[in-house]
Amino acid sequence: MQRRQGASKRATVHDVAAVAGVSRGTVSRVLNGGYVSAEARAAIEAAIAQVGYAPNTAARNLVTQRSQAIGFLVLEPHSLLLEDPNIGAIMLGVNAVLSDADYQMVNLVIDSARDIERITKYLSGGFVDGAVIVSARANDPITRLVADLALPAAFVGHPPDLRQGIPFVGVDNLGSARAITERLAATGRERIGMIAAALDRDSGADRLAGFRQALGPRFDPRLVAEVDFYNYTAGMDGMRELLCREPRIDGVFAASDSVAAGAIQVLREAGRTVPGDVGIVGFDDSPWAQRTDPALSTVHQPAKEIGAHAADLVLRQLMGETPPTGGTLMPTPIVWRGSA
Template identity: 75%
Template sequence: MPQPRPPKRATVHDIAAAAGVSRGTVSRVLNGGYVSAEARAAIEAAITEVGYVPNTAARALKMRRSEAVAFVALEPHSLFLDDPNIGAIMLGANAALSLADHQMVSLVVESTRDMERVARYLSGGFVDGAIVVSARAHDPIIRVISDLRLPAAFVGHPPDLSRTIPYVGIDNAGSAREITSRLVATGRRRIGMIAAALDRDSGLDRLNGFRSAVGDAFDEDLVAEVPHYDYGSGVKGMRLLLEREPAIDGVFAASDAIAAGALETLREAGRSVPTDVGIVGFDDSTWAVRTQPQLSTVRQPAKELGAVAAQLILRQLRGEQLETAGQLLPTPVVWRDSA
C-alpha cells in the first residue's frame, strides 16, 4: 500500500496568489518592511488561509544564525534536578530568550566525557551563544568558549574568567557576612558553617563572608566542608559539626537545601531550632518555606540572574558594546523563625 504523501508546505507564491499581490510585497511584510495597510491586511489573511509557516531553518542558514542559545549547567545530574536555583535560573533565561524568538538548548555537564561532547556541540554552529552556570576555577568550558569566541555569559564569576566574557552574579561574600552577623546578634557563641562548593567562587566567597562576620571567634573545626549545595550534604555536614562541637548553638548553611538537611539532623539529635540552635541559609528558595521552622536566609534572585544572562547574550548578538564585564544583583536578607 503506497504511503500517503506529506502535505505540501505553503510558500510565498501561495500567499501572493491568495492575496492578489506580488511576491516582493509579501516578502516585505514577512521581513518587517513597509506596505500599505490594505496590502498588509490582505497578506495576513492569506497567510492564515494557506497555512503558511516560516521556514526558520532556511532563514537561519541565510543569516548564519541558529537562533538558539545553550544553557550549560556544570553540575551532577541529580543536583540539576534537586537544586531549585538552577531551575529558576534556567526558567529566567528561557523567558528572556523566548521573548526574542530564540530557542534554549539545555546541556548538563557532569563528567569529562560530557565536557568533550558539549565542546564539540558548541563548536558545530548549532547555537549562537552560551549561558554557563556553576563554572569552577580553571574550568575547561572557559577555554572552550574563549577559543571559539562564542557570545557567552556566565552566572557567577570564576576567578580566571576572561575579562572579555561578561557575567552576572551576586555579592556572595557580603551577603554571607550580613546574615551571619544577624545570627551573631541573636547571642549565639559557638557558630559553625556547613560550607559547600569551595571549588567555585560562590562557595569560597560565602565562607570568607562567614569568617569575616564571626571575627576572632572563627574556628576551623566549626567549618564542615561538603561538596554540593544539596540536602544530603546538609545532613552529613551537621552530623560532623555535632561530633566536633556538641555545644554548637548557631549554624550558617551555604544554601537552603543544606540548611533543610541540617534541620532534620538537629531534630533527630533532639536539638530544638531556634531555642537550642539558630540556623540560617542562603537562596530563599522553595526549601526555605517548606521547613519547620521556616528559614532565615538570603534572597538570591535566581530568575533575574538567568534573564540578565540571556540579555547579555542577545546584546552581543545584536553587536552592542557592553559597558561592563560584570553585573551584581541585590540580595536582601529575609529573616524568619529559624534563628
C-alpha cells in the same frame, strides 16, 4: 526522491502570493517586517492562514548564519539541576528574556567527561549563537572553548578565572554571608559553625570567606564541615559532622537553603530544637526556606532576575554591543524568619 504518497506539501511563499493576489516580493516584505499597504497586509495574513504557511527557519538560518538559539550551560550534576530551585529560577529568567526576543533556549547540562566532549562538538558546530554559563569552575574546558570561539556569553556568578570579554552577573556572596553570620552571632550564639558547600566555585568559597570575616578571632576551623554540593543530603552529612566535632554547637550558617533544610532534619533527629538549642541560617531564599519548620532565616538571592540579566547581556552582544567590563552584582537583602 519521490514524495511519499499522501504526504502533504509544505506551503511556500509562492502559494501565499498566489492566494493573496500579490507578488512574492510583497509577501517577503511582510514576513521581514517591511512596509506594505494595510489592504495588502490583510490579504497576505489571510492567505498565510488559509494555506498554512510557516517560515522555513532552517533556510533562513543558512542565509543569516544564525541559529536563533542560546545555550543554557549548567556545569552541575544532573540530579542537582532537578533539586536546586535556584538553578530552575535562573533558567526561567533566561527563557523569559530569550522568548521575548524570539530566541530558543537550549539546555546543556555538563557533569561528565563525555558531556564535555559532546557539548564541545555541539558548540563548535555553531548550533547556538551564544551561551549563559552557570556554575563555572576554575580551568573549565567549556569556559575556555566559549572564549576561544568568541561566542557571545555571560556567566552567572564570578568564576575564579573569568575570561576576558565575558561579563558576569551575580551577587556579593562574601558580603552577604558576612552580614547574615553577624546577625546570627548577634542573637547570642557562642559556638557557631558552617556547612560550607561547593568550595571549588566562587559562590561557595566566597560564602566561607564571609563567614570567617564575620567571626574574626572567634572563627574555629574545626567548626567548618565541607561538603560537595548545595543539596539536602549534603546538609545532613555536614550537620552530623558538626555535631560529632562539637556537640554543644548552638549556631549554624548553611551555605544554601537546601543544605540548611538537611541540617534542620538532623538536628531534629538528634533531639535539638531550632532555634531554641541551635539557630540556623541559610542562603538563597528559595522555596526550601518556606518548607522548613520553623521557616528559615536566609539571604534573598534574586535568581530569576539574575538569569534575565544574563540573557540580556548575551542578546546585546549579538546586536553588536561591547559587553561591559567586570560584572553586575544584584542586591541580596537578609530575610529574617523563625529559625534563628
